Amino acid sequence: MKLIAPKRMELFLQRCHREGILNSAFRSVLLITSLFLVLAVSMYPGLKSLAVHLHAVLTGSYTPGHHSVLLVNSPNEQAAKDISRAVMERHLAASVNIFSKTSTLYYWKGEIQDATETLILVRTKTSRIQHVIDFVRSIHPYSNPEILSFSVEGGSLAYMKWMDEAVPND
Missing domain, CATH: 1.20.890 (cAMP-dependent Protein Kinase, Chain A)
Structure with a gap:
């Protein structure tokens, strides 16, 4: 043509x-x-979310990538609890785990640093990742917090449906 x-x-x-x-x-x-x-x-984001729900209902299966897990570091358990509660109060996540006193090695200003931090595991919809990142950065005590996201490729269908109910659409 x-x-x-x-x-x-x-x-x-x-x-x-x-x-x-x-x-x-x-x-x-x-x-x-x-x-x-x-x-x-x-309307694409809303239509995409609707299509994912319809696909799950009609086929009884899960669409990979619809949910994500984020890892967020924090300096201590109290900061992790404060961040986690604030994320949950804003319905940005279905659930959060806090892993206390993780050992962390990292480069900072050319030197290897050894520290103890608290790790937060956040489970949410992939469409909400940027909202979570922006919010956590706005309240986090670190100037450059570790916030990493990973797409969920599979899992318990019942759990994924519960996550859909727990985290509202955009």
Whole structure:
């Protein structure tokens, strides 16, 4: 299929207009089609979520990547509890685990550091990851906290359904 150059397209439309081919019915169809496309693109996240739910209901299966797990480090157990509670109160996650006193080795300013931190495991919908990251960064005591996300590729269907119920859509 050969693409029509913009100038040729403009000449074609001018000719159609002169000959009355572009009548009001055609313009109406063009306008409705354009509005439909704009509406479909703007509603894509919600439509995608609905499609995932319908797929799960109709097939009894799980769509990989619909849920994610985030790892978040914190300096101590109290900070981890504060972050976790704030995430849960905002319904950004279905559940959170706190692993106290994990040993951490990392590079900082060219030196290997050895520290004790508390690790938070956050389970949420993949569509909510950026909301979780932005919120955690806004309240975290570290200037550059570790926040890593991993897509869930499978698991208990009943648990995944519970997660869908626990975390509202965007």
